[in-house]
Amino acid sequence: MLTSQRKALILDRLRWDGQVIAKVLADELDLSEDTIRRDLREMAAEKLLKRVHGGALPLSPELPDFTARQTVSSDAKRRLGTYAAKMIQPGQTVFLDGGTTNAEIARQLPKDLAATIVTHSPTIAGELEHHPAAEVILIGGKLYKHSMVATGAAAMAMIASIRADIFFLGVTAIHPARGFSTGDFEEAAIKRHIAHCSAETYVLATGEKLDAASPYQILPMKDVSGLVVPSDIAEESLAPYRETELALLLA
Amino acid sequence: MLTSQRKALILDRLRWDGQVIAKVLADELDLSEDTIRRDLREMAAEKLLKRVHGGALPLSPELPDFTARQTVSSDAKRRLGTYAAKMIQPGQTVFLDGGTTNAEIARQLPKDLAATIVTHSPTIAGELEHHPAAEVILIGGKLYKHSMVATGAAAMAMIASIRADIFFLGVTAIHPARGFSTGDFEEAAIKRHIAHCSAETYVLATGEKLDAASPYQILPMKDVSGLVVPSDIAEESLAPYRETELALLLA
DNA sequence: CATATTCGTGCAAATTCCTGCAGGAAGCAG
DNA sequence: CTGCTTCCTGCAGGAATTTGCACGAATATG
Known part of the structure; x- marks a missing residue:
């Protein structure tokens, strides 16, 4: 698996699950946690996600319910x-x-x-x-x-x-x-x-x-x-x- | 569950229910009360909520509006x-x-x-x-x-x-x-x-x-x-x- | 005032993090 | 083909964070 594929996967995961846990992902992709952590660190530097202890979160965490509901139409x-x-x-x-x-x-x-x-x-x-x-x-x-x-x-x-x-x-x-x-x-x-x-x-x-x-x-x-x-x-x-x-x- | 997610959840809960009870939350998230208490203490230090005996309250007690109330689950x-x-x-x-x-x-x-x-x-x-x-x-x-x-x-x-x-x-x-x-x-x-x-x-x-x-x-x-x-x-x-x-x- | 919660602190165990380093693969020039 | 560089990956080990537990203090409740 290529690095960029991994990073795309991480973004995807963030978008759908609202979170990424380093250990889980490492397990799932059969890679060391270090590799995942490195990815997360780099992506955080690129402002693609928010690094937190244990994993990462989307930058703008779509707050449950209320923000989602009030969809603004153009x-x-x-x-x-x-x-x-x-x-x-x-x-x-x-x-x-x-x-x-x-x-x-x-x-x-x-x-x-x-x-x-x-x-x-x-x-x-x-x-x-x-x-x-x-x-x-x-x-x-x-x-x-x-x-x-x-x-x-x-x-x-x-x-x-x-x-x-x-x-x-x-x-x-x-x-x-x-x-x-x-x-x-x-x-x-x-x-x-x-x-x-x-x-x-x-x-x-x-x-x-x-x-x-x-x-x-x-x-x-x-x-x-x-x-x-x-x-x-x-x-x-x-x-x-x-x-x-x-x-x-x-x- | 990641720490920051927990904190986000607490804020969310405060906003919708107007209160958080340490014991209840600990029970629900399957964590010790100490952990929750620690979170509440830290968030109180960051002026994100008001710590009270037994749990926490929102800083500005804006009462949730009616439509919101209905989507809130007890x-x-x-x-x-x-x-x-x-x-x-x-x-x-x-x-x-x-x-x-x-x-x-x-x-x-x-x-x-x-x-x-x-x-x-x-x-x-x-x-x-x-x-x-x-x-x-x-x-x-x-x-x-x-x-x-x-x-x-x-x-x-x-x-x-x-x-x-x-x-x-x-x-x-x-x-x-x-x-x-x-x-x-x-x-x-x-x-x-x-x-x-x-x-x-x-x-x-x-x-x-x-x-x-x-x-x-x-x-x-x-x-x-x-x-x-x-x-x-x-x-x-x-x-x-x-x-x-x-x-x-x-x- | 007596009792039951709840709180805060110190502490130990576990987990996670970071740095530096080494091995291997890929690309490239000579 | 050889040697060099570069990049990616995993690993070791020390630092930092987090978590649960114990115990005494503080607070609520009747």
Whole structure:
């Protein structure tokens, strides 16, 4: 194992577990504690972590609960969310994909809107706790931790039994030629499946997602009904999309 | 547990509960009281808290606001959660019912525990986001807002395909003669269904739930394997339960 | 005032840390 | 290929930190 691999692993571990213990890691990687300690010392000097007796901690320890909860959404995302929420008519069935942008839709939803919201994200379902008028259908399955959505055969089957009027698809990248894409194969498959089970598909995207491509295509441009982008986006970056069939909506 | 983590935990606890008791903390973290006392002394020297006989208090007694208060678990609930988390063995499949007490189990689960956690509560699924070793299966269905759990035929069907080793059942009331009960018919039905699909069923209960009854029975006393209650509960209130078959576990 | 906790200090054992050093692998020039 | 340098790693041993325990003092409680 290379030093830099080890250091990357340490950072990863810090991010997920919130701690690294020298002895444990040495044991696990079958290295002497000294080596680990050396790594930790160096990384502390590079301000990548905080060295403490026995191991190391992340620099900005994400305090449990309260700091994590108050996720601040950018102004652009909130505007996208508000716009999308207004697209939803009473009585409609809406499928909300996972992701922070779609969470913003849930948050901006009028409290008295009587619509059916389907989602495979427990996070988004949680946002809808205090929307008494909304009927929420939760899609079950094996939870894919990275993006916190239910996946797998069970999820696919449950999705197949639902036909939504609108699907708000979350993507990581949009490219005029390569369509809508994301970083995980399984995730791409399930998103595609949802789109096929829905009458219309819309994508909300902040500027930095445009003209980028991720490894796995979800859908080509033509399979998406509309793209919602912040209104303050540069006109020239939109030009390639004006030539496609999809509707460009400015929020 | 690293020293600085302990200190962070103490600060956190102070902020949310408004107090820290040396003995309780020592018990909970499985450390000597001396160690805790030392921490408190050092932190008092750093002006991070106010040392008092028996424990410590925050420097500026800012009372926690209401919304915060609700997410705070009482000391008793946290102890119940910790106890239950320790009952779970690596490799087991555990079904976690909804409710704040069961959320505490999820929160207290060791980050590196490789177990399968099944739940029909999006809230609890959310708590497990940063438990990389745990496999989380989310049960889908129509979301019942009052208690935030998936219900209905879809949920029932998905549950039927799973056989858990342990089911931690959440209830609103426990009565020696009338068994375990809750306030909603549909909820009672689904909880009963889960219990029947699990090898063992355990209930975690704080004192105020004992000797109370809600309209809809979930299970009679004899169908539950064990009842976990806080250890500081009055012995006479436990007497009626000692005569039943279920195991009484003191957390 | 009597009793039970809780506190603080000194101390010993265990753990963790750091420094210096040596062996081995990789790269490179001659 | 040889010799040199550089980097990484493990190890020894002395320093520093942490932890639990014992015992007498201080503090709460009734």
